[in-house]
Amino acid sequence: MSKIFQSIRAYIIPVKLSEYEVGAYTHLIEKHGGKKCVKQGESTHIFTILKSSTRISRNVESHQVPVIDIQWIRDCDKKQQLLPIETYTIITDRKKLRSSSSDHDALVPSLSLLTTSTATTSISSGSNTDILNRRFKDSPPEDLPFSDESGSTRRGEGENVDLAPGFINTKYECLRPTPYEPKYNKKLVSLLLLLERKRQIDNELKRSLSYRHAISAIKAYPREIQSSKEAEKIIGVGSKIAEKIKVFLHTGTIEEADQLRYDEEFRTISLFNKVFGVGATTARIWWELGYKTLQEVLDNAKLSTTIKLGIELLPDFDQMMSQQDVKEIIDIVTKEVVSINSECFVVPVGGYRRGKTKNGDVDLIISSKNAENMRGFLNKLTQRLIEKDYLKHKLWHSTDIKNLAHAERPSSVGGRQQFDNFEKCFCAFLQPSTGIHRQVDLICVVNPDELATAILGWTGSRQFERAIRDYAKKEKNMSLNSQAIHFEQNGKKNRFVVHSEKDAFDIIGMPYLEPEFRNC
Known part of the structure; x- marks a missing residue:
């Protein structure tokens, strides 16, 4: 265990911090050999x-x-060394809080002695607690997820009206490879x-779906779109969206979308x-009630x-995870x-x-080749993760609502449609290396015959899953969900035995797509 905080007796002012935030900082202090004090009088540092x-x-x-x-606590943990506290010390009214450099040196000489010469004095942007008080009136515009110079400088349409060679022009997104980040457009x-x-x-779900069809097609398009007539030939791009593309080609932007980047509401x-x-x-x-920040909602x-x-x-959940962060959590859960x-x-x-490369949550399927091994397994696992101090909160557990009347059951939880009957637990998981709570969704697949379709269904993306179900139903007279593939004949459903994801693609009659090309 690290000892970088061994000389520190910390008192945390709880104002504006939730219990879980205080707990997270306490975890980091104790992780590195420090002690959290209940009384201020016992402390060497107040945070x-x-x-x-x-x-x-x-x-x-x-x-x-x-x-x-x-924030100094998290920055030290991130760097795995004691950082100088001068730039973190809060300069206040000297009559009330004497925090000048001379006071500081006299009070905590050990910090100066322990800090290495390679330590940085810049404050990390890792803290995200300001999200609860974030306001958008007169704030800088929202960043675009993807941007390129060609898209921002073009003016005018080209003459080309033909589709790019090799583009798979289909209404079923599951039939063509789609990367997460588009190469063009x-x-x-x-x-x-x-x-x-x-x-x-705005709950305009049909219009939202129309945009998703168009976006999926354009993400997969193998060159820059050169004209609105070319765009109109792409299946999924309707006349209204083609008109917006025409404006984009002439102006380099779409005014309505650009205004949304500044729009407070x-x-x-x-x-x-x-x-x-x-x-x-x-x-x-909440907006219509006049709330402008999440803190106002809380209050x-x-x-x-x-x-x-x-x-x-949310201050923790909104911090994206790298693939290494996700792997750390996978390794912990696998071990348990x-x-x-x-x-x-x-x-x-x-x-x-x-x-x-950046993920907001972690989805993990737990299963076994022997169904008996999985009876009651999720309860055992969650209890063990609680005992090991990893699982801090159960946000939603399917067994907690199984006895409720149907009308009381949520149709979706955390933005997910509950399209299967697997036992699930969505939880707040404390990542040891960062002290940040991560959303981890545990899905328990009891029947090994359902594993392949469960992996297919929970891999996503949402639009890919929608497309593959539509294709199976409309083109192959099959029904597909995360638990099975059925062939419908004479009013009867015959279940296929599915051994793997590739097997599922073969049964449906589709070319196999690697998971990284299912980002419709």
Whole structure:
């Protein structure tokens, strides 16, 4: 265990911090040999998220102890070394809080001695707690996910009206490879994504779906679109979207989408919609009630326990995970699964399996070749993860609602449609190396005959899954879900035996696509 905090007795001012945030910082302090104090009088350092000297002074008993920006704890953990605290020390009213450099040196000489010469004094942007107080009025525009110079400088249409050679022009996105990041038309895709999200949060679901069809096709298109007539020939691009593409080709932007990047209402509702368990309707209600920040929602709205927890966890959940972060969590869960039963195993699915370099959550299927091994397994696993201090909160557990009346069951949880009957637990998982809570979704597949279709269904993307189900039904007279493939004949359903994902593609009669090309 690291000892970089061994000389530190820390008191954390709890104001503006949730219980789980205080717990996360406590975990980091103790992880590196420090001690969290219950009483300020026992501390050598006071940590706070507050910036106002007036507010700090109201919460500080001893004016002889340095008050430090709590971000210092995470930055030290990230660098695995003790960083200089001068730039983190909060300079306040000297009559109330003496935090000058001379006071600091006299009080904590050990910090100067322990800090190495390679330490950086810059404050990391890793902290995300400001998301709860984030306002969008007069703020800088939202960044585009994909952008390129060609998309922003073009002016005017070309004469070409023919489709690019080799492009698979089909209404079924599952029949062509689609990468996560488009090689061409990056800015156009980014602007259309904004328009699709606008339709989604306005509950215009059919229009949202139309945009998703167009976006999927353009992401897969093997060159820059040169004219609106060319765009109209792409299946999935209707006349209205083609008209927007025409404007884009002439101006380098789409005015409606560009305005959304600055729009306070759109951006605020989009942020509210990120909270676990909050749909577009609830997000809009909060806006219409006059709430402009999530902190205002916390302070004033009547919230369920789950949604309140979802808001408090968002500062962590909104921080994207690298593939290495995801692998760390996979390794931990796999170790605990095998320790319970060596015949059980873990299969990563979701965006990570599709090759995304940044992920918002981790989806893990747990299964075994022997169905008996899986009886009650998810309860055993979650209990073990709780005991090991990994699983901090159960956001949703399918067994918790199985006895409720159908009308009380949520049709979707955390933005996911519940299209299967697998036992699932969506949880807040504390990543040891960062002290950040991550959303980890555990899916328990009891029947080994359902494993292949479960992997196919939970790998995604959402649009790919929609397309492959449509293709199976409309072109092959088959029904497909995450549990089985059936062939419908004379009013009867005959179930196929599916041994692998490739087997599923063969049964449906489709060319196999590697997961990284299912990012429709």
